[in-house]
Amino acid sequence: MARTALTFTLNDAEAAVFVDPGANLIDVLRRGVGDLSPKQGCAQGSCGACTVLIDGVPHLACLTLAETVEGRRVETSGGLADGPDLHPLQKAFMEGFAAQCGFCTAGMLMAARALLDRVPNPSREEVIEAISGNLCRCTGYEPIVDAILAAAQEMQGNRRMMR
Amino acid sequence: MAIHKGRGFAAINYPIGMNLGGDPAQALVHSTPDGKFMVALSAIDLGQGMKSVTRQIAAETIGVPVEDVYVDTADSDTGPHDMGSFASRGTHRVGNAVIRAAAEARKQLLEAAAEELEVNASDLDTDGRGNIHVKGAPGRSITVMETSQAAQFKQGRTLAGRGIFLIPLSGTDPDTGEMTPVSCFAHAALVIDLEVDDETGEVEVTQINSAYEVGRALNPRLVEQQLIGGAWMGVSHALYETTEPYYPDRSHGPVDFNHYVMPGPGQIVPHHIAVLERPAEDAPFGGKGPGEMCANPVLPAVANAVYNAVGVRCDTLPITPEKILRGLRANGGARPQGRR
Ligand code: FES
Ligand code: FES
Numbered sequence: 001m002a003r004t005a006l007t008f009t010l011n012d013a014e015a016a017v018f019v020d021p022g023a024n025l026i027d028v029l030r031r032g033v034g035d036l037s038p039k040q041g042c043a044q045g046s047c048g049a050c051t052v053l054i055d056g057v058p059h060l061a062c063l064t065l066a067e068t069v070e071g072r073r074v075e076t077s078g079g080l081a082d083g084p085d086l087h088p089l090q091k092a093f094m095e096g097f098a099a100q101c102g103f104c105t106a107g108m109l110m111a112a113r114a115l116l117d118r119v120p121n122p123s124r125e126e127v128i129e130a131i132s133g134n135l136c137r138c139t140g141y142e143p144i145v146d147a148i149l150a151a152a153q154e155m156q157g158n159r160r161m162m163r
Numbered sequence: 164m165a166i167h168k169g170r171g172f173a174a175i176n177y178p179i180g181m182n183l184g185g186d187p188a189q190a191l192v193h194s195t196p197d198g199k200f201m202v203a204l205s206a207i208d209l210g211q212g213m214k215s216v217t218r219q220i221a222a223e224t225i226g227v228p229v230e231d232v233y234v235d236t237a238d239s240d241t242g243p244h245d246m247g248s249f250a251s252r253g254t255h256r257v258g259n260a261v262i263r264a265a266a267e268a269r270k271q272l273l274e275a276a277a278e279e280l281e282v283n284a285s286d287l288d289t290d291g292r293g294n295i296h297v298k299g300a301p302g303r304s305i306t307v308m309e310t311s312q313a314a315q316f317k318q319g320r321t322l323a324g325r326g327i328f329l330i331p332l333s334g335t336d337p338d339t340g341e342m343t344p345v346s347c348f349a350h351a352a353l354v355i356d357l358e359v360d361d362e363t364g365e366v367e368v369t370q371i372n373s374a375y376e377v378g379r380a381l382n383p384r385l386v387e388q389q390l391i392g393g394a395w396m397g398v399s400h401a402l403y404e405t406t407e408p409y410y411p412d413r414s415h416g417p418v419d420f421n422h423y424v425m426p427g428p429g430q431i432v433p434h435h436i437a438v439l440e441r442p443a444e445d446a447p448f449g450g451k452g453p454g455e456m457c458a459n460p461v462l463p464a465v466a467n468a469v470y471n472a473v474g475v476r477c478d479t480l481p482i483t484p485e486k487i488l489r490g491l492r493a494n495g496g497a498r499p500q501g502r503r
Contacts, residue, residue: 046420097388101210128428135420138210140395141428143388 011079037078048134096147100138169472178345185332189243198308205242224265226289251454258447259328267324364484378451393457474498
């Protein structure tokens with residue numbers, strides 16, 4: 001089978017990799033370019049653990065044909081932190097004890113990130129809707145919803161300070 | 164057709180660790196040349212926080228800052244033997260093994276420091292901030308890092324400890340049947356408020372109030388996190404989760420997460436928790452661990468609340484709308500049991 005050369009932006013860096021026809025994005029991210037931050041929970045589009053952003057919009061990487069991201073911008077939770085400085089969402093998850101086993105966390109963070117990019121000051125209902133495609137077995141969801149709301153507040157505060 | 168409110172109560176005495184004992188846990192502790200301590204375990208942290216708690220226990224016992232302790236639970240091939248993370252045994256069994264291993268490492272740490280300071284080890288104490296000093300003379304001190312380096316590069320000794328905790332397997336007295344099933348119990352009581360729709364059979368849990376007695380809460384935030392997440396799982400087991408088909412034909416059974424029903428973020432139930440601390444004598448720093456009983460009492464409390472609401476007694480799980488509707492039909496309608 002002929003492999004295809006694929007180039008895309010991964011968390012602001014160029015990524016280039018050869019992919020098999022029909023390869024899905026989660027495999028290419030994890031095995032092809034070695035970004036282990038997105039997780040594969042179900043491999044069939046029902047758990048949300050593999051959520052990544054493609055051109056800023058959340059997608060399930062397990063259901064995305066890798067070749068469709070040619071030339072596009074892919075973001076994973078591995079790119080959230082700025083060097084040693086965690087993203088406000090990561091900090092809020094940590095401080096709010098919003099992760100236990102952590103398997104859902106990468107997907108939750110990216111779903112939340114997409115929401116806050118779109119709606120900087122979301123209501124509780126909007127947060128719930130944004131993560132309703134992401135399953136969590138451990139936390140009971142409440143700490144996650146609270147953490148996303150806390151991060152939104154924190155980011156609003158930062159924005160105000162920068163003005 | 165109406166919505167009926169119901170309230171249900173359940174209490175639990177939860178035995179910590181394997182019933183009848185016989186479940187050893189081991190821990191190994193050693194120092195590294197930069198004055199940190201490694202704890203090697205084979206018990207696995209599945210997200211309950213066992214790594215955090217054993218880290219706290221080791222740091223407290225050795226007398227060093229918690230940042231200077233690392234816990235490695237990586238590999239059951241190469242690590243010391245452990246029965247595993249189940250039966251709410253992590254904090255109690257593994258924590259006790261860690262205390263023993265850490266106490267031996269502390270003894271060796273103080274002996275090595277005594278040699279450097281030319282004093283008796285029994286005259287030394289740690290300050291919990293990375294220093295070892297002569298009791299009553301804080302000026303005469305040496306850092307843990309210096310001690311660790313002296314031990315390894317000058318004195319040629321290890322600062323290490325081995326720990327095992329075993330509650331021996333309890334036998335049964337052939338005459339009386341007497342045995343010792345468990346050494347340490349945790350306790351909880353829980354009240355569920357819910358609503359049952361007698362037209363659809365749907366149940367909505369509206370509130371959980373609980374009191375948990377888990378010994379000393381070694382890490383209160385982790386305890387709370389466990390109790391909240393566990394109660395969610397309890398509601399999920401009580402009302403939704405099953406691998407059995409809801410209808411007679413097996414092909415109707417769940418094949419993936421789209422059919423295996425669980426409550427989502429839109430069905431969060433407010434949960435008010437009171438954590439009561441009664442440190443247990445044989446538990447590490449008194450901590451028993453919340454473990455499985457985060458979820459257990461939720462199930463009978465939900466069943467009791469459904470009965471209280473509409474008079475239908477469901478004795479199989481999950482309590483589906485179908486079972487409630489069949490019960491209502493058999494009873495000739497809802498029979499609210501009255502406010503409790
Ligand atoms: S792994 Fe993609 S949705 Fe579960
Ligand atoms: S933290 Fe375990 S699945 Fe969410």
